[in-house]
Amino acid sequence: MSCSAKYQDIVLEELTIDQIHQDLKSKKYTARQLVQSYLNRITALDKNGPKINSVIEVNPDALIIADQVDIEIATTGLKGKMHGVPVLLKDNIDTGDKMMTTAGSRALIGSYAAKDSHVAKKLREAGAIIIGKTNLSEWANFRGEGSTSGWSGRGGQTKNPYILDRNPCGSSAGSGVSVSANLAMVAIGTETNGSIVCPANANGVVGIKPTVGLISRAGIIPISNTQDTPGPMTRTLRDAVYCLDAMVGVDADDAKTQESKGKTEISYANHLKGNSLSGKKIGLYRSPMGRDKKVDSLMYRAIDDLKKLGAEVIDIEEIAVNGVGAKSFEIMLYEYKDGLNAYFKSLSPDVKIKSIEDLIAFNLKDSIELKYFNQRYLEMALEKDAISSEKYKLVLDSMLTAARELGIDKIMAKYKLDAIISPTGSPAWPITLGTGDVVRVSSSSPAARAGYPNITIPMGFISELPVGISFFGRAWSEGTLIEIAYVYEQATMYRRAPKFLEK
Numbered sequence: 011m012s013c014s015a016k017y018q019d020i021v022l023e024e025l026t027i028d029q030i031h032q033d034l035k036s037k038k039y040t041a042r043q044l045v046q047s048y049l050n051r052i053t054a055l056d057k058n059g060p061k062i063n064s065v066i067e068v069n070p071d072a073l074i075i076a077d078q079v080d081i082e083i084a085t086t087g088l089k090g091k092m093h094g095v096p097v098l099l100k101d102n103i104d105t106g107d108k109m110m111t112t113a114g115s116r117a118l119i120g121s122y123a124a125k126d127s128h129v130a131k132k133l134r135e136a137g138a139i140i141i142g143k144t145n146l147s148e149w150a151n152f153r154g155e156g157s158t159s160g161w162s163g164r165g166g167q168t169k170n171p172y173i174l175d176r177n178p179c180g181s182s183a184g185s186g187v188s189v190s191a192n193l194a195m196v197a198i199g200t201e202t203n204g205s206i207v208c209p210a211n212a213n214g215v216v217g218i219k220p221t222v223g224l225i226s227r228a229g230i231i232p233i234s235n236t237q238d239t240p241g242p243m244t245r246t247l248r249d250a251v252y253c254l255d256a257m258v259g260v261d262a263d264d265a266k267t268q269e270s271k272g273k274t275e276i277s278y279a280n281h282l283k284g285n286s287l288s289g290k291k292i293g294l295y296r297s298p299m300g301r302d303k304k305v306d307s308l309m310y311r312a313i314d315d316l317k318k319l320g321a322e323v324i325d326i327e328e329i330a331v332n333g334v335g336a337k338s339f340e341i342m343l344y345e346y347k348d349g350l351n352a353y354f355k356s357l358s359p360d361v362k363i364k365s366i367e368d369l370i371a372f373n374l375k376d377s378i379e380l381k382y383f384n385q386r387y388l389e390m391a392l393e394k395d396a397i398s399s400e401k402y403k404l405v406l407d408s409m410l411t412a413a414r415e416l417g418i419d420k421i422m423a424k425y426k427l428d429a430i431i432s433p434t435g436s437p438a439w440p441i442t443l444g445t446g447d448v449v450r451v452s453s454s455s456p457a458a459r460a461g462y463p464n465i466t467i468p469m470g471f472i473s474e475l476p477v478g479i480s481f482f483g484r485a486w487s488e489g490t491l492i493e494i495a496y497v498y499e500q501a502t503m504y505r506r507a508p509k510f511l512e513k
Contacts, residue, residue: 093137114162127229144184214476232349288320
């Protein structure tokens with residue numbers, strides 16, 4: 011089937027930020043026409059046609075904002091890399107406008123944030139046009155056992171645009187799908203463990219999961235204060251880095267961002283350069299390998315690509331420390347209770363959900379919420395003590411020591427590495443509502459538990475399904491990772507647009 015969507019001769023497929031800026035400067039089209047094009051494409055492909063169901067809500071003021079951007083461009087010119095760029099936000103990110111923030115839950119339908127999240131505020135200040143919110147795995151895939159990625163009670167099931175009966179992965183499923191399907195220039199996802207890099211892998215796009223604290227989480231429905239972070243999802247690394255630059259910054263409402271002082275860069279776009287990896291030493295994290303021969307084959311090709319570009323690639327030992335996964339999960343339960351209850355208390359008096367107890371009770375009475383999977387994680391979180399407890403503090407210290415000093419930091423120092431690589435994940439598996447996900451390959455945990463950066467780039471296809479390669483490393487090493495990933499991306503260019511195949 012043909013999935014081209016045009017509006018006044020604007021062809022949207024695989025457009026980049028640099029290209030739309032060139033077109034806006036030359037008056038080939040206006041920001042209003044560009045936004046209208048994307049809204050038309052959302053109608054044609056997301057709500058009709060293949061019905062990929064990645065956009066949970068469209069901003070009713072999108073065209074009004076675009077008109078204002080056109081006035082700004084006409085009077086003062088483009089003011090930065092995100093000016094006039096259509097963006098979608100995951101539906102756990104507050105916007106102080108006419109769009110709801112629900113985390114995909116029917117319990118929060120009708121909940122409108124009093125103000126923008128810090129991420130939304132920074133994007134608006136940079137001139138971006140927020141055109142809607144994306145569907146997600148409900149409660150960012152941390153509600154209960156047996157969940158299917160990309161499903162929410164409010165939004166239903168998001169589909170993979172490459173093969174429609176395949177899973178988009180989560181929890182930032184809608185963000186990954188919408189960008190891959192060319193429904194926006196940029197989408198913002200959030201990750202606790204895998205929720206940016208997995209949907210980026212499954213949908214053939216770039217995802218940046220930054221160091222926790224590089225970007226504020228204020229105004230984002232939380233899971234874990236230790237591991238949560240927003241990040242950009244785009245079709246090219248350059249576009250992702252432009253967006254990253256716009257969101258970086260210290261925020262008084264998020265104490266974690268204080269740790270970034272003196273460790274960030276003026277612009278990460280300065281690392282979008284070069285065509286050689288000579289002098290770079292990269293460690294191969296093999297633990298996720300050996301589970302899918304076709305994924306392994308692509309990974310070995312990626313290693314050859316990196317070596318041809320001048321990098322030294324070596325095997326490294328296992329990163330994980332015994333028990334770190336269980337400790338990470340326990341911390342998430344403690345912090346989920348604390349963070350969710352605080353978020354609920356911040357909502358308008360009109361919102362009836364004021365606590366985890368209220369949410370659990372709502373789900374039990376709802377006709378849809380518990381149809382496919384349970385709410386065990388909410389129930390487990392409810393049983394936890396406050397984060398002021400000594401037990402929580404001991405588990406947190408033990409987990410972070412294992413993930414950082416005894417984990418990534420130790421390995422990178424021992425082998426004198428610039429980065430670590432691994433396959434991001436396996437090809438998308440069939441959607442199986444009611445029986446949960448079937449994830450064979452995943453490499454997100456080491457960086458996620460440590461709170462360290464991770465970048466995934468498309469590294470090829472298995473039949474019609476994309477697979478990515480991850481580049482991760484020490485805290486605040488985004489610049490180095492961007493430089494390595496960029497050289498790899500530019501030399502290989504494995505990304506290709508989806509075909510919306512039935513099977």
